Amino acid sequence: MEQYIIKGGNPLVGEVTIGGAKNAALGILAASVMADEAVTIDNLPDVRDINVLLEAIGQTGAMVERKARHCAKINGKTITNLVVDNSYIKKMRASYYMLGAMLGKYGHAQVALPGGCNIGSRPIDQHLKGFRALGAIAEVKGGMIVVEAKELTGAHIFFDMVSVGATINIMMAAALAKGRTILENAAKEPHVVDVANLLNAMGASIKGAGTDVIRIDGVEKLHGTEYTVIPDQIEAGTFMMAAAATKGDVTVKNVIPKHLESLTSKLREIGCEVVEFDDAVRVISKKRLTHTNVKTLPYPGFPTDMQPQMTTLLALSEGTSIVTESVFENRFKYIDELNRMGADIKVEGGNVAIVNGVENLTGACVSAPDLRAGAALVIAGLTTEDYTIVDEIKYIERGYEDFAGKIQGLGGNIQVVETEKEIQKFKLRMG
Numbered sequence: 068m069e070q071y072i073i074k075g076g077n078p079l080v081g082e083v084t085i086g087g088a089k090n091a092a093l094g095i096l097a098a099s100v101m102a103d104e105a106v107t108i109d110n111l112p113d114v115r116d117i118n119v120l121l122e123a124i125g126q127t128g129a130m131v132e133r134k135a136r137h138c139a140k141i142n143g144k145t146i147t148n149l150v151v152d153n154s155y156i157k158k159m160r161a162s163y164y165m166l167g168a169m170l171g172k173y174g175h176a177q178v179a180l181p182g183g184c185n186i187g188s189r190p191i192d193q194h195l196k197g198f199r200a201l202g203a204i205a206e207v208k209g210g211m212i213v214v215e216a217k218e219l220t221g222a223h224i225f226f227d228m229v230s231v232g233a234t235i236n237i238m239m240a241a242a243l244a245k246g247r248t249i250l251e252n253a254a255k256e257p258h259v260v261d262v263a264n265l266l267n268a269m270g271a272s273i274k275g276a277g278t279d280v281i282r283i284d285g286v287e288k289l290h291g292t293e294y295t296v297i298p299d300q301i302e303a304g305t306f307m308m309a310a311a312a313t314k315g316d317v318t319v320k321n322v323i324p325k326h327l328e329s330l331t332s333k334l335r336e337i338g339c340e341v342v343e344f345d346d347a348v349r350v351i352s353k354k355r356l357t358h359t360n361v362k363t364l365p366y367p368g369f370p371t372d373m374q375p376q377m378t379t380l381l382a383l384s385e386g387t388s389i390v391t392e393s394v395f396e397n398r399f400k401y402i403d404e405l406n407r408m409g410a411d412i413k414v415e416g417g418n419v420a421i422v423n424g425v426e427n428l429t430g431a432c433v434s435a436p437d438l439r440a441g442a443a444l445v446i447a448g449l450t451t452e453d454y455t456i457v458d459e460i461k462y463i464e465r466g467y468e469d470f471a472g473k474i475q476g477l478g479g480n481i482q483v484v485e486t487e488k489e490i491q492k493f494k495l496r497m498g
């Protein structure tokens with residue numbers, strides 16, 4: 068089983084280039100099957116979730132051509148199979164985007180009930196509610212979500228909570244429905260805007276993405292296009308936190324600084340210097356940082372996907388910080404692992420972490436419970452003078468391309484290892 072071994076203590080210094088946004092790319096790839104012409108998507112991250120979705124799209128009969136590591140050409144003209152079900156896709160939450168895409172185009176789809184990171188119960192009621200409002204029958208049968216409609220008709224839909232997935236899914240189906248759909252209380256995340264921009268480039272008529280009211284005028288069909296995915300704000304944020312935690316100086320390149328504002332302002336609040344450029348941010352941290360309170364919220368609030376990395380940073384900051392997780396109910400499972408590394412954090416009521424900052428963490432053997440928490444444990448390891456081993460890195464590889472390589476490029480000592488011999492070799496090399 069692959070693990071990371073880390074010998075921390077070095078400040079991360081230098082430049083790192085951020086890849087395309089995984090969560091935007093998942094919606095974009097699903098949407099690209101909605102045309103009967105070629106849709107070429109560039110700036111795809113080469114991560115497991117994307118590769119699994121591309122494989123699933125291929126299994127529908129669509130033509131999928133990997134033109135380069137970060138570029139794929141998809142043509143939905145040859146789709147014959149509207150059932151998406153394999154052992155990998157079940158592990159991935161975003162597989163449900165195939166529902167909205169294929170329901171919109173063919174009036175039928177069946178997708179295995181999604182998995183994804185185990186960060187709390189992740190219902191799909193808002194997706195089903197939206198499909199039904201458009202006139203579809205939507206039900207869960209034998210582990211599959213089945214949606215079906217003779218005709219989809221535009222509707223006025225008010226989401227009960229802000230859901231990125233439901234907003235994107237219903238937006239896709241409504242793009243090919245008859246008449247106008249209005250989505251209220253829609254998610255405003257940059258990836259919602261990115262999927263809307265792709266659909267518009269394919270001939271859809273979607274206005275208001277990025278605000279909480281999205282208006283979609285259904286069109287007859289969509290056409291081919293070429294599109295480039297936006298940079299990944301969470302990958303960027305993770306490197307910003309790693310720079311801050313290791314008292315480093317890192318320029319994070321190929322980002323949209325506007326998408327990082329909630330992180331930039333928290334970092335400045337606790338004493339970090341953050342310089343914004345047109346398409347880069349530089350994070351400079353020279354001293355021990357101080358405490359603050361953080362509450363996760365839908366965009367433009369502080370992202371839940373950055374909560375573990377921020378909590379790790381606060382675990383090393385002076386004073387007591389309070390971190391409130393308000394998006395998912397079970398996202399503090401990694402705290403036990405951080406405490407094993409010497410952090411002093413108590414979780415109260417399941418969604419509030421009281422973080423008493425300590426001066427240093429110590430190396431330990433820890434296990435990544437999910438994607439972002441896994442990245443947070445790597446950051447923790449990079450701050451200690453000892454060796455840290457992070458297990459279950461398959462979770463981290465779902466969403467970070469060449470994570471170890473990018474950290475090495477900043478002077479961090481980290482390596483993927485599989486055997487005790489490789490661990491010993493790494494330790495020898497570190498002296």
Ligand code: UD1
Nearest residue numbers: 090161188189190191192193194229230231232372394395
């Ligand atoms: C997406 C991201 C995930 C991120 C999350 C919040 C992808 C592939 N994943 O997940 O990384 O953490 O947004 O920014 O883009 N909910 C319901 N019913 C529904 C749908 C959602 O109750 O039908 C609840 C969820 O349980 C959660 C909250 O709404 O508590 C937000 O979930 P949502 O925005 O839908 O997250 P995802 O789209 O699954």
